[in-house]
Amino acid sequence: MERDEFLSKLGIGVLALCTGCMASCGGKSSDPSPSGGGGGTPAPPSGSGTVFTADLNSEIKTIGASKSSNGVILVRIGADNVATSFTAVQIACTHEGTNINYSASDGKFICPLHGSQFSQAGAVLNGPAVVALKKYTVTISGTTLSVVA
Numbered sequence: 001m002e003r004d005e006f007l008s009k010l011g012i013g014v015l016a017l018c019t020g021c022m023a024s025c026g027g028k029s030s031d032p033s034p035s036g037g038g039g040g041t042p043a044p045p046s047g048s049g050t051v052f053t054a055d056l057n058s059e060i061k062t063i064g065a066s067k068s069s070n071g072v073i074l075v076r077i078g079a080d081n082v083a084t085s086f087t088a089v090q091i092a093c094t095h096e097g098t099n100i101n102y103s104a105s106d107g108k109f110i111c112p113l114h115g116s117q118f119s120q121a122g123a124v125l126n127g128p129a130v131v132a133l134k135k136y137t138v139t140i141s142g143t144t145l146s147v148v149a
Contacts, residue, residue: 064104081143088137089133
C-alpha cells in the first residue's frame, strides 16, 4: 500500500469514527423533554388514566418507601393513608432522562447522573436540569392507591 492510499483510508476511518462520536455525544437539545440518553423510562402522557396502583396494606408502608412503574415514581412522604401523604412524579430526569431516586433523608428527588435535585412536588432545586418533573395525581379508595396521569 502506498503512503497516499494509506493516509486517504486512515483519514476516512478517522472521519467516520469522529462522526459517530459526535452524533452520540451531541450537544444538549433545547427540547425540555428528556432525551432518554440516560436510559430513563418515558413518562406517561397527561389524560392517559391510571398509571398504576398500590395496595396500602402491603406496599409503600413506611415514610420514604417508593414504588416505580410505567415511567412514574411514587413515594410515601407522610404517615397517614391519605393522598397528601404521597407524591408521584415522572421518574426520568428532565436533564438527560436518567431515572431519579428519592432521598428520604433529604426529602427530595436526586438524579444520580449529574446531581440535579427536585422537590417533592417536582420543582427544580438544583441543576443542571432546568425543567420541573411532571407531577401526577394520587387518589386513594379504601386501601388502593392509584396514580393518575
